[in-house]
Each structure stands twice: as C-alpha cells, then as structure tokens.
Amino acid sequence: MxxxxxxxxxxxxxxxxxxxxxxxxxxxxxxxxxxxxRVLNDxxxxxxxxxxxxxxxxxxxxxFAVSDLSPISWLVAIARNHAIDRIRARRQRTxxxxxxxxVADPQPGPEAQAVAAGENERIYRCLDELxxxxxxxxxxxxxxxxxxxxxxxxHAVPLNTMRTWLRRSLMKLRECLER
Amino acid sequence: xxxxxxxxxxxxGDDIVAAEYVLGVLPSEERGTAARxxxxxxGFARLVDSxxxxxxPMASAxxxxxxxxxxxxxxxxxxxxxxxxxxxxxxxxxxxxxxRGLAVAALxxxxxxxxxxxxxxxxxxxxxxxxxxxxxxxxxDVHYFVVFDARTADVGLSHVTGARADGRDFxxxxxxxxxxxxxxxxxxxGASVHLAxxxxxxxxxxxxxxxxxxxxxxxxxxxxxxxxxxVASGDLKTI
Numbered sequence: 001m002x003x004x005x006x007x008x009x010x011x012x013x014x015x016x017x018x019x020x021x022x023x024x025x026x027x028x029x030x031x032x033x034x035x036x037x038r039v040l041n042d043x044x045x046x047x048x049x050x051x052x053x054x055x056x057x058x059x060x061x062x063x064f065a066v067s068d069l070s071p072i073s074w075l076v077a078i079a080r081n082h083a084i085d086r087i088r089a090r091r092q093r094t095x096x097x098x099x100x101x102x103v104a105d106p107q108p109g110p111e112a113q114a115v116a117a118g119e120n121e122r123i124y125r126c127l128d129e130l131x132x133x134x135x136x137x138x139x140x141x142x143x144x145x146x147x148x149x150x151x152x153x154x155h156a157v158p159l160n161t162m163r164t165w166l167r168r169s170l171m172k173l174r175e176c177l178e179r
Numbered sequence: 180x181x182x183x184x185x186x187x188x189x190x191x192g193d194d195i196v197a198a199e200y201v202l203g204v205l206p207s208e209e210r211g212t213a214a215r216x217x218x219x220x221x222g223f224a225r226l227v228d229s230x231x232x233x234x235x236p237m238a239s240a241x242x243x244x245x246x247x248x249x250x251x252x253x254x255x256x257x258x259x260x261x262x263x264x265x266x267x268x269x270x271x272x273x274x275x276x277x278x279r280g281l282a283v284a285a286l287x288x289x290x291x292x293x294x295x296x297x298x299x300x301x302x303x304x305x306x307x308x309x310x311x312x313x314x315x316x317x318x319x320d321v322h323y324f325v326v327f328d329a330r331t332a333d334v335g336l337s338h339v340t341g342a343r344a345d346g347r348d349f350x351x352x353x354x355x356x357x358x359x360x361x362x363x364x365x366x367x368x369g370a371s372v373h374l375a376x377x378x379x380x381x382x383x384x385x386x387x388x389x390x391x392x393x394x395x396x397x398x399x400x401x402x403x404x405x406x407x408x409x410v411a412s413g414d415l416k417t418i
Contacts, residue, residue, distance in 0.1 A: 004320055007340055025251055030243035037244055039203075050246055054254045065322070065339055067228050068370065073235040077201075080238070084203040088210055121236035138202065142237050145203040170198040177233055 001027050006071035007064075014061035021058060028072065029054070032079040039083035039145040049086055053079045084145040126176035134169045141166070197226035201234055312390050312413040316341065319410040321349070323366075325390055327415065332381050334374045336366055341410065343368070343394070349410070350399050353380060354389040365399040366392065386417045 006027065012020030032053055036046035056078055067074050127135040133155060140146050146154075152162035199205050200213040216223045308330055314323040321341030327334050334351070343349060351374065352360035361383065364374045376384070391412035393405040400406050 004340070007320065022251075025254070029250070030245050031241065033246040033250075034241045034244045035238070038241055047246060047250055050250055051254050051257060055257050058258055068232050069228065069235060073231065073238065076235070076238045076241070077231045080203070085210070085214075088205075088207040123233060123236050139237065141202045141204045142234055143240055147206060148204045149206065151204065166202075166204060167195050167199070170195055170202075173233075174194070174198070 003071050006075075010057075010061050010064045010071055010074070013058060014064070021054075024057070025054060028075050031072065032075060035076055035079040036083045038143060039080065039087055041144075045086065045090075046083070049083050050079070053082050056082060080145070087145050088147065122177055123173075126173050129176055130169050130172060134165060137162075137166060138169055138173070193223055194226050194230075197223065198230045200227055201230040310384055310386060310415040310417060312415045314390055314392055314411040314413040316411050317409050319408075321392060321410040323392065323411060325351075325413075325415075327376070327384050329381055329384065332376045332378065334363060334376055336372050336374070338370050338372070346397050347394050347407070348397050348399055349392050350395045350405070352391045352393065352405060353383055354391060355383055355385070360391065360405055362400065362403065363390075365395070384415060386415055388415045389413070390415060 006024070009020045009024040009027070013024055029050065033046060033050050036049040036053065037043065040046045040049060057075065060078070064071065064074050069077060127138060130138070137146075137151050137155065140154075141151060148159055148163050148166070151166070152159045155162060157165070196205075196213060200210065200217075203210075205213060213223075213227075217227055218224075308328065310327040310329075312325045312327075314321075314325060316322055319341055322339040324337040324339060325334060326337075336351070349366040351363040351366055353363055354360045361380060363376060363380065366372060366374065389412055391405070391409050393400070393409050394407035395405070396407075
C-alpha cells in the first residue's frame with residue numbers, strides 16, 4: 001500500500017466511510033500497536049491505547065489535510081502522542097516497572113538497525129553532531145516517551161540541567177536541519 | 180511582556196516548546212497546556228507540525244506488532260456508541276457531494292488558520308479582500324489550498340497531495356460563470372508557492388468564481404486555454 005493509498009483511506013475516513021476505516025486499520029494497526037507498546041511497555045495498556053488511537057483517527061481524520069506530515073507519520077504521531085499522554089498520567093504509579101524494563105532493553109536492537117538503515121535522513125546526521133549522551137537522550141525521549149524527570153534520573157543530573165541540555169540540543173538540531 | 184515570556188524567549192521560545200511537546204519530554208501539566216495551544220493557536224500548531232516532520236524518520240525504529248484480534252471489535256463498539264451507522268455508499272468516492280464536503284471541512288480548518296491573525300489586526304478592510312478555495316481532486320489525488328489576496332495581487336498555493344506527471348506542469352485557471360477559463364499561471368513546484376495576479380485579473384476574483392487546475396505540457400498550455408485534464412477545482416469563498 002503506497003502513501004497515496006493511505007492518504008485516500010484517511011480522507012475517506014474523514015467522510016465517515018467505514019469500509020475505508022476498516023482497511024486503514026488492517027494496513028496500519030501493527031505499526032501503531034508497535035508504537036503504543038514501545039512507549040507504554042505494557043500489553044494490556046497498549047491494547048487499550050490502540051483502541052483510543054483509532055477512535056481519535058476516526059474523529060480527527062479531517063485534520064490530516066492541514067498537516068505537512070506523510071500519512072503514516074501523521075498516524076504514528078497520533079499514536080505516539082496518545083501513548084505519551086497516557087504514560088505521563090500514570091508515570092508515578094509504575095516508575096519502578098519502567099526502570100526494570102529499561103535495564104532489559106537490549107543495546108543494539110531494532111532501533112540501531114533502523115538507524116543504520118535511515119542514516120541518509122538528515123535527522124540522524126544532525127543527531128550525530130550532538131554529544132553522544134545528548135543524542136541518546138533525544139532518541140530515548142522520542143521512541144520511549146521519556147520525560148525530563150526520567151531523563152534526569154538516568155543521566156544523573158538535576159532536572160533543570162537536563163532541561164537546559166535538551167533545549168540546547170534541540171536548538172542545535174534545528175540549526176543543523178535548517179542548514 | 181511578562182517575565183515568563185522573557186525567560187521562555189531566552190530558552191528558544193515557542194518553537195522549542197513545540198519541539199519538547201513532540202519529543203514528549205514535558206511534564207503532564209505543561210504537556211496539557213501545549214496540547215490546548217495546538218487546538219487554539221494555529222501558529223503554534225504549525226510549529227508542532229514542523230517538528231513532527233523533522234523527527235518523523237526516527238519512527239522507523241518502531242517495530243510493527245500485530246495487535247490481538249479483540250482490539251478491532253472493541254473499537255467498533257466504541258464507534259457504535261459515538262457515531263451513526265456507516266454512511267458509505269458505492270460510488271461515494273466519486274460523488275460531488277463527497278468532495279464538496281471534504282472541501283468544506285478542509286476550508287474550515289484553513290479559514291481558522293488564516294482568520295486568526297486577521298482578527299488580531301485592527302483595521303480590517305471591507306469585503307472580499309481575501310478569498311480562499313480548497314481545490315479538491317477530480318479523478319486524481321491533486322489537492323491544493325488557495326488563498327487570494329487582492330491587496331497584494333497574490334495567489335498563495337499550499338500543496339496538499341498529488342504529483343505532476345513527468346514533463347508536465349499544473350496550470351491554474353479562473354472561471355467566472357460560463358466564461359472561458361483565464362490562465363492565472365503555471366503553478367511553481369513546492370509545498371507553499373505564490374503566483375502574482377495581473378491587475379486585469381484581480382477584479383475578476385470574486386466569491387463564487389471557480390479555480391481549476393489542469394495538467395499541461397511543461398511551461399503551460401500552448402493555446403491559452405486548458406488542453407489537459409482538470410485534476411482539481413474548487414469555489415472561491417470569502418473569509
């Protein structure tokens with residue numbers, strides 16, 4: 001299925017075309033479930049999040065037209081943002097569990113492979129210009145939805161320091177991406 | 180300007196807040212504030228969208244995982260509570276009402292984006308200084324938003340979807356009632372482009388006139404009239 005096909009399905013979904021929505025689910029639910037699982041680290045919660053994500057897609061599909069995102073990126077953004085909203089809401093409750101899973105996360109996993117595959121993307125080149133630990137913080141935040149508080153703890157720096165670090169890194173990234 | 184604004188500016192301003200939102204690092208409360216701003220402030224929403232675009236390639240690291248079969252029926256149950264039964268009919272994809280509806284929905288979103296800075300500007304000129312149109316696809320996937328500004332004699336085009344065929348150009352036409360289409364010009368390649376409108380044509384732009392895009396040989400129609408298929412069109416509307 002090409003990006004243009006996905007675009008058509010989203011546009012038809014915005015017009016309440018249920019068969020298009022069903023097909024959109026079949027084509028994209030595995031990717032979006034992967035996003036929810038990665039951020040939430042909990043199968044039952046990821047399943048619930050995925051339900052909510054597709055309800056959002058059904059109700060907000062008309063907004064796709066005003067986004068510059070590719071269709072799949074737009075869907076991923078909805079799933080990521082929703083999963084991050086959920087994890088922010090429950091952060092206190094399961095901080096310990098996240099930590100345990102954090103340790104179990106293998107170092108050169110699929111992430112590293114994907115990085116290798118997409119090395120020509122500018123974002124990776126620009127991340128490479130950052131110091132290693134700061135680039136890792138940006139990647140970790142993006143993929144796992146880590147908060148400033150969690151990043152500060154992992155990098156063993158005060159919260160405000162972490163925030164200053166990351167904001168500087170974001171400004172450098174922006175500067176590099178606009179070059 | 181408050182102290183909070185000043186310190187925010189020193190830290191990179193709204194653009195960096197947008198980046199922090201997209202990255203997902205903000206604490207719950209600040210994240211909620213940013214989410215409300217996305218709904219209320221089109222300018223901020225654009226910043227967020229730009230950062231989503233910048234970071235999007237990293238999402239290739241998310242491995243697809245098939246969800247259990249129980250999820251889709253659960254979604255259907257949720258939707259059954261929220262929406263009327265599916266209104267989809269065969270042929271709906273091609274129906275005029277369908278595309279009108281889409282154009283209206285898209286226009287509403289665009290109008291919000293354009294109107295907000297206008298509401299803030301104090302001296303608003305009388306009617307029809309600005310017109311908008313959503314040029315929806317005709318047997319194609321070509322879709323543009325158009326904003327016409329009479330004061331600057333300028334047409335701004337925002338490319339939503341649809342590519343040119345190799346060696347072909349998109350040409351923009353103004354159609355008033357039954358009159359022959361008038362060429363506004365060949366649309367430059369790009370996500371957000373502008374065309375200058377000749378003074379003779381400026382007065383012809385009015386609410387209800389139609390804009391259409393045809394596929395033409397590179398450089399535009401050789402005859403001065405559309406020669407290729409119309410790939411998108413839409414009505415001009417006052418905002």
